[in-house]
Amino acid sequence: MRMQGKSVIVTGGASGIGLASVxxxxxxGASVVIADLKGSEGASRAAELDGKYxxxxxxxxxxxxxxxxxxxLFVETVDELGGVDSVFNNAGIGGVTPSDEVSDEEFLRIIDINLSGVFRVARAALRVMYRQGSGSxxxxxxxxxxxxQSQTAAYTAAKGGVVNMTRSLAIEAAPKGVRVNAIGPGYIDTPLLEALDDEMLQGLISLHPIGRLGRSEEVANAFLFLASEEASFVTGTTLMVDGGFTAGKS
Ligand SMILES: NC(=O)c1ccc[n+]([C@@H]2O[C@H](COP(=O)([O-])OP(=O)(O)OC[C@H]3O[C@@H](n4cnc5c(N)ncnc54)[C@H](O)[C@@H]3O)[C@@H](O)[C@H]2O)c1
Structure with a gap:
């Protein structure tokens, strides 16, 4: 059991990659908090899983x-589970709109969830983990x-921000016993891709040398590695889980 007795928070844990990670x-062997906007879905997922492990x-x-x-979320988790050993800062939304048509509202919403949201959660996690002297x-x-990628200025800006923010947080937190890493999924078969038609999906598949979309469980396994003591000397990195997408063209 790689997470025996550990306490984990997964944001966006009600669906897709987050739910698989939960x-x-x-x-x-961990205890897990599903933190999500989706109240009824999150509550029923937690009710199904609680007692199964x-x-x-x-x-x-x-x-x-x-x-x-x-x-x-962090205050209550510490009260109820005794601490927070690992956090998967996973909540996010997509967004594809031609850049000349994107409203301020849409741009700022994507940044607010996918970048500022990641910072808010990391900041709250650091406060708890600094007191503990450990965490991931x-x-x-x-x-x-x-x-x-075309038509995704806000999304790519946010995710690029997450990659570099991860480095900065990792350097700052390392002396206090806290590791900070990121995961870079390729296209993963989750509800986030529901809006795409078959032709678009085939186009996306062809960008991955492994020849298929990823599965949520494959990203969850990368989270598990980075969250656990197996990654005790890994900080500030982004682990790509992308079927070779970023390796280059064939
Ligand atoms: N699916 C992919 O191809 C893919 C590829 C690369 C990165 N990602 C990233 O993976 C993460 C998970 O995506 P997914 O594919 O599992 O999507 P998903 O839509 O299945 O799950 C995302 C979850 O985040 C929650 N969420 C959205 N806004 C929130 C908010 N403001 N506060 C709290 N929770 C919120 C949603 O309710 C949902 O449960 C996202 O950060 C996404 O950008 C996904």
Missing amino acids: ERCLEE AGTCLFKACDVTDTVQVDR IVNCASILGVFG
């Missing part, structure tokens, strides 16, 4: 754009944190 952590699974409603809610934060970036 289940992998429970399988490895040795650890507890709780749901806490949390919008990562709201500092009060984020800070409360894993931020969800993307292949689009290191590659550009």
Whole structure:
């Protein structure tokens, strides 16, 4: 059991990559808080998982754009689980709009969730983890944190920001016993891709040398590695989980 007795928070844990990560952590002996906007979905996922494994699974409603809610999530988790060993800073939204048509509102919303939200959660995590003298934060970036893509200026800016913010946080937190890393998923078969038609999906598949989309569990396994003591000398990095997407063209 790689996460025996550990306490983990997964933002965006009600769906997709987050939900798979919640289940992998429970399988490895952790207690996990699903933190998500989706109240009824999150609560029913937690109710299904709680009692299935040795650890507890709780749901806490949390919008990562709201500092009060984020800070409360950490206070309550410390009260109920005794601390926070690992955080998957995974909540995020997509956004594809021609740049000449993007409104301020849409641009700022994507930044607020995908970049500022990651910072709010990391800041709250650092406060708890500094007191503990230990912890691991894993931020969800993307292949689009290191590659550009048409019509995704806000998303790519946010994810690029996550990659470099991860480095800065890692340097700052290392002397206090806290590691900070990121994951860069390629295209993963989750509800985030629901809006795409078959032709678009085939186009995306062809960009991955492995020849398929990724599975949420494959990203969850990378989170598990970075969250656990197996990655005790790994900080400030972005681990690409992308079927070779960022390796180059064939
Ligand atoms: N699916 C992909 O191809 C892909 C690729 C690269 C990166 N990612 C990243 O992976 C992460 C998870 O995406 P997914 O594919 O599992 O998507 P998903 O839509 O299945 O899950 C995202 C979850 O985040 C939650 N969420 C959204 N806004 C929130 C907010 N303000 N506060 C709290 N929770 C919020 C949603 O309710 C949802 O449960 C995101 O950061 C996404 O950018 C996904």
